Amino acid sequence: MMIWAVFAAMTGAAIFALLWPLSRVSLQGFADTADARSLYRSQLGEIDRDVARGLIAAEEADAARVEAGRRLLRAAGDEVSPAGETEPSLRRRRASSALMLSLVPLLALLVYGSYGSPDAPDQPLAARLAKAGAQQDFAVIFARMEAHLAAHPADARGWTLIAPIYLRQGRYDDAANAFASALRHGRASAELWSGLGEARTLAAEGVVTAAAREAFSDALKLDPRNPQARYYLALAQEQDGDTQGAAGSLKRLLADTPPDAPWAAPVRDRLARLEGAAGGEAIAALPEAERQQAIRGMVEGLAGRLEAGGGTLAEWTRLIRARAVLGQKEEARQAVKTARERLAGDASALAAIEALAHELALKEAAP
Known part of the structure; x- marks a missing residue:
């Protein structure tokens, strides 16, 4: 009123x-x-x-x-x-x-x-803040952190806390500056050096620059088993054209990685792509007879590994297609059958296997 x-x-x-x-x-x-x-x-x-x-x-x-x-x-x-x-x-x-x-x-x-908005209800500040919830609380706290660091730039602990947040937000240059400030004003650690290298790499759109390599090398000096630094240095080898060297580095990293580690799956995928590229280049350079023999050997190796247990949809798909291309229809049907058993708990994977069997004329092997 x-x-x-x-x-x-x-x-x-x-x-x-x-x-x-x-x-x-x-x-x-x-x-x-x-x-x-x-x-x-x-x-x-x-x-x-x-x-x-x-x-x-x-x-x-x-x-x-x-x-x-x-x-x-x-x-x-x-x-x-x-x-x-x-x-x-x-x-x-x-x-x-x-x-x-x-x-x-x-x-x-x-x-x-x-x-105007004559019918709009009142919007008290307290109600808006309560409705915003945790997101509003985080924004307020984050703004206070930035203000604190602007007033106290030598607070190494503050830079250590805010650097990973910048990294998750995609503010890679700010993250690199934060990691560098934490190292400059505080005690160096392998995590800070590897974080600085990752921020510099992401800021360069995935290219492991010389400055990033230097940071990863410093991280390995403090912790030779640091997985983050080892992965990015393997990526640097790949970018330099050393595919076999990169694959070897990733294999050694997987050997030191627990099976349930969160970075294990990305490392395996990267290694599979590298091995496929390296194997393809090497096989393509062989004479025809030797090339066919090498391809059969790779297929048999993949089949033996999958028969031993496990296997992803991509690996089973690759084996089934390879058997079909080589004219091994019975082996391909057996691979379809085994894939169904191993992937029984994944409906989308089963649908993909069925579509592949239909495409390659292997449907008669369906139970």
Whole structure:
């Protein structure tokens, strides 16, 4: 209710500001008329003094008195209807006042109805903060952390905490600066050096730069088993064209990695791609007979590993296709059957195996 009272007061003030000049009567016309009468009376006195001194004749003096009297009468007649007080002007002033009194509030209501939100409920600050929940709390805390570090740039602990957050947010340059500040003002660790290298690599769009390699090397000096530094240095070998060296580095990393480690699966996928690329390049350089023999050996090796247990959908798909391409239809059907058994708990994988069997004309092997 208070807001409407404020709006009414503002509207009244605006109307008052518009009507105030119209309510005042101008006195400029009276001043002009009074000055004209004084002038003409002075002219009559001048005429009498000129006649007494013999400067003008009696006939000329009479004519001058008649003209001055005519002007004096005309000036006196103007005083009856001074400027601004005539009936037409009074009507115009009243009409203007009425228009302002009606149009200003109406225009204000129309504008507010078009662009305002009269039906929107109140939004108290406390309710908005409570609704924002943890996200709002994190944003406030994060802003306080940044403000604290701006005021205390030598706080190594603060830089250590905020650097991984920058990294997750995709602010790679800020992350690199934060890791570097933590190393500069605090105690060096393998995690900080590897974090700095990763931030520099991601800032370079995945290219392991010289500065990033230096950071990873410093991390390995403090912890030779640091998986993050070892993985990115293997990636650097791959980018240098040393595919076999990169694959060897990843194999050694997997040998030191627990099976349930979160980085184990990405390392395996990378290694599989590297081995496939290296094997393909090597096989392509062999003579035809030797190339076919090498391909059969790779297929048999993959089949033996999958028969021993496990295997992903991609690996089973690769084995089934290879058997079919080599003309080993019965072996391909057996691979389809085994894949169904091993992937029985994955509906999407089973559907993919069925589609592949249909594509390769292996459906008769279905149970």
